[in-house]
Amino acid sequence: MARFLLLQLRPETDASDAEHASILAATGLDEARVHRIRLDRENLPDGLDPADYAGTIVGGGPGCVSDPPETKSPLSARIEAACLSLMPAITEGDLPFMGCCYGIGILAHHLGAEVSKERYGEAVSAVPCALTDAGRVDPLLEGLADGFAAFTGHKEAVQHLPEGAVHLVRSDPCPFQMIRYGQNVYATQFHPEAAPQDFAQRVQIYKSYGYFAPEEADALADVCLNAPVTEPRKILEAFARRYG
Numbered sequence: 001m002a003r004f005l006l007l008q009l010r011p012e013t014d015a016s017d018a019e020h021a022s023i024l025a026a027t028g029l030d031e032a033r034v035h036r037i038r039l040d041r042e043n044l045p046d047g048l049d050p051a052d053y054a055g056t057i058v059g060g061g062p063g064c065v066s067d068p069p070e071t072k073s074p075l076s077a078r079i080e081a082a083c084l085s086l087m088p089a090i091t092e093g094d095l096p097f098m099g100c101c102y103g104i105g106i107l108a109h110h111l112g113a114e115v116s117k118e119r120y121g122e123a124v125s126a127v128p129c130a131l132t133d134a135g136r137v138d139p140l141l142e143g144l145a146d147g148f149a150a151f152t153g154h155k156e157a158v159q160h161l162p163e164g165a166v167h168l169v170r171s172d173p174c175p176f177q178m179i180r181y182g183q184n185v186y187a188t189q190f191h192p193e194a195a196p197q198d199f200a201q202r203v204q205i206y207k208s209y210g211y212f213a214p215e216e217a218d219a220l221a222d223v224c225l226n227a228p229v230t231e232p233r234k235i236l237e238a239f240a241r242r243y244g
Contacts, residue, residue, distance in 0.1 A: 002054040003035045004240065007086075009061030009079050009102055011040040015205045019059050022193040026233040027057075027240035039079045050086050055096030055184075055243040057236075058083060058103035060191060062209055065105040066116045066156045084110060091185055096243040098236065099187035101154060104179065107187040111162035120157035120174040122189075124203060124211055124220050126227035127152045127171045129190065135168035135178070140186060140238045148231035150177070150190035151199045151224065153211050157189060178235075186239070192232040200224040 006023060010016040016038055024031065035053065037044065050056050063076040072080070083103075087110040090097045099107050105115045126149040135141050150171075158176040161167050169178035169188070178188045191199065200221040207217035 001033070001244075002052070003033050004029060004244070005048075005050060005053040005056045006034050006036045006059065007056065007083060008036065008038045008059045009040070009063065009083070010059065011062075011075060012205055015202060016040070016059075018198060018201055019193060022195065022198045023057060023059065023236065025195070026193045026236040028237055029240055029244070033244070039082050040075060043078075044082050044085070048086075050090050050095050050097075051093055055098065055239065056086065056090060057239075058097075058099045058106060059193070060101035060103070062206065063102060064117070064156045065102075065109045080106070091181060094182035094184050096239070097185045097187075098192075098239050100193060101189060101191055104158060104176070104187035104189050105156060107179070107181065107185065108158040108162050108165075108176075111165065111181065113162035113165075114159040115156055116159055117156045119159060120176070121155050122152040122157075122173050124151075124153035124199075124224075126150065126224065126229050127173060127177075127190065129169050129171045129177050131169055132167050134166050134180075138166075138168055138180065139242065140180075140235060141168060142238070144234055145231050149227060149229045150188075150192070150232045151194045151227070151229055152190050154189065155211070184243070188232075188235070190232060192235045194229070195233065196225050196227050196229055199227075199229075
């Protein structure tokens with residue numbers, strides 16, 4: 001039985017470990033079914049082929065695809081380049097892929113769409129989202145509530161639908177909350193892995209990263225803990241079930 005490939009982009013060990021645990025919990029996969037690579041610590045193995053895996057999952061991170069190259073740290077540039085190096089094989093082969101937050105920027109940038117901080121950035125919150133007509137009939141979203149809350153917090157966003165992509169989920173602050181390319185390549189702007197306690201912890205970890213004023217962290221964490229966010233994890237569960 002093929003494993004899933006998990007690429008993690010968070011240099012903060014507590015955040016990376018918590019995200020890993022969240023993804024395992026959401027997908028229902030045990031550790032033996034997931035090849036975890038922390039790109040902040042290791043390079044992609046020579047000859048790694050995403051076609052050898054049941055699917056690829058890319059987690060979130062503090063980097064921004066749209067930052068000017070000269071402002072990116074060597075670590076951020078290396079992480080981004082590693083992710084982008086796999087995208088031709090994934091999109092051309094229509095291989096199962098799920099990009100979470102940072103992952104939608106990677107996918108859209110690879111497809112030639114504009115990713116920037118011009119519009120659609122969202123503060124840390126639980127945002128009301130809605131399925132599009134295409135989303136209602138997508139196999140990964142089958143049975144999902146037509147409207148649901150999802151955790152967001154990002155400085156950049158996809159500015160227009162990439163050519164050839166399908167728009168699956170929208171919100172008022174940020175229209176492109178989930179897209180699909182081909183039949184099997186997915187990405188979300190929201191965090192499908194995060195349960196309320198996960199996002200509350202993440203707020204504390206990233207309180208000095210410019211997403212919000214540090215003194216707001218405790219209040220934002222409380223908001224996250226009490227947010228009715230239940231549906232997004234079902235998307236990762238469906239991804240693992242469909243391709244596993």
